[in-house]
Amino acid sequence: MDVEIHANERVDALFSNGIKVIQSSEVFSFSLDAVLLADFANPAKKKEQKIVDLCAGNGAVGLFLTPKSSAQIYEVEIQPRLADMAKRSIDLNGLEERVTVINDDLNNVFEYLAKDSIDTVTCNPPYFEDQPDSKKNPNQYLALARHELAVTLEQTIEQASGLLKMNGRVSYVHRPERLIEMIELMKKHRLEPKRVQFVYPKRNREANMVLVEAIKDGKPGGLRFMPPLFVYEENGKYTEEVRKIVYG
Secondary structure, three states: OOOOOOOOEEEEEEOOOOEEEEEEOOOOOOOHHHHHHHHHOOOOOOOOOEEEEEOOOOOHHHHHHHHHOOOEEEEEEOOHHHHHHHHHHHHHOOOOOOEEEEEOOHHHHHHOOOOOOEEEEEEOOOOEOOOOOOOOOOOHHHHHHHEOOOOOHHHHHHHHHHHEEEEEEEEEEEOHHHHHHHHHHHHHOOEEEEEEEEEEOOOOOOOOEEEEEEEEOOOOOOOEEOOOEEOEOOOOOEOHHHHHHHHO
16 A cells, blocks of 8 residues: 655654554654553454554554554544554554554543453553643644643543453553552552563663553552663663564
């Protein structure tokens, strides 16, 4: 299928699986957090199962899950320009029969998908609360992607829980300073955290990302802390582990 690539757009590929994603420097582009979230998630694998990626942006996480799963994937994104880029990336990879974009506020998700019907949810939400004194990026695309202007962390967790079947799994990537808040909100909305992995830019540096997996109505307790993931060596090159995730 011929897919139109607009001015100021480029096509980036995740070499480890060959998935191509349309990106633009004018809007929010996927970065390593999306790659690591897709790698960390344990998605449902069967054709008849369903996966939802909330706060999908240009569709990277959902697309990166396709080599790991035969399930139907739904990408929910509020910004029309990003949703359009996601749709064209789906076409670019020939995945239009397996991946669907829902261009709407995720608080309206039950107009498209039934409650308690989804096997796996992933989410790379805005990281920063919308505080009156917080500096926002003048680029509205970036401001919406980074700050909770359109959706809060709790709203994403509440919708994820509503979508999931009992024992369905949700995976998040977020900032470590909001981990306790996230765990409290998950428990409030029937999601029992089961796996946590901290991501560090380099050894001897503080973590700057955290990956969390929870199970809907899972048994309390049994939280596992996975080995730490270091992104860069001292020379600025990817560590062996991250190089495998990115390049295969």
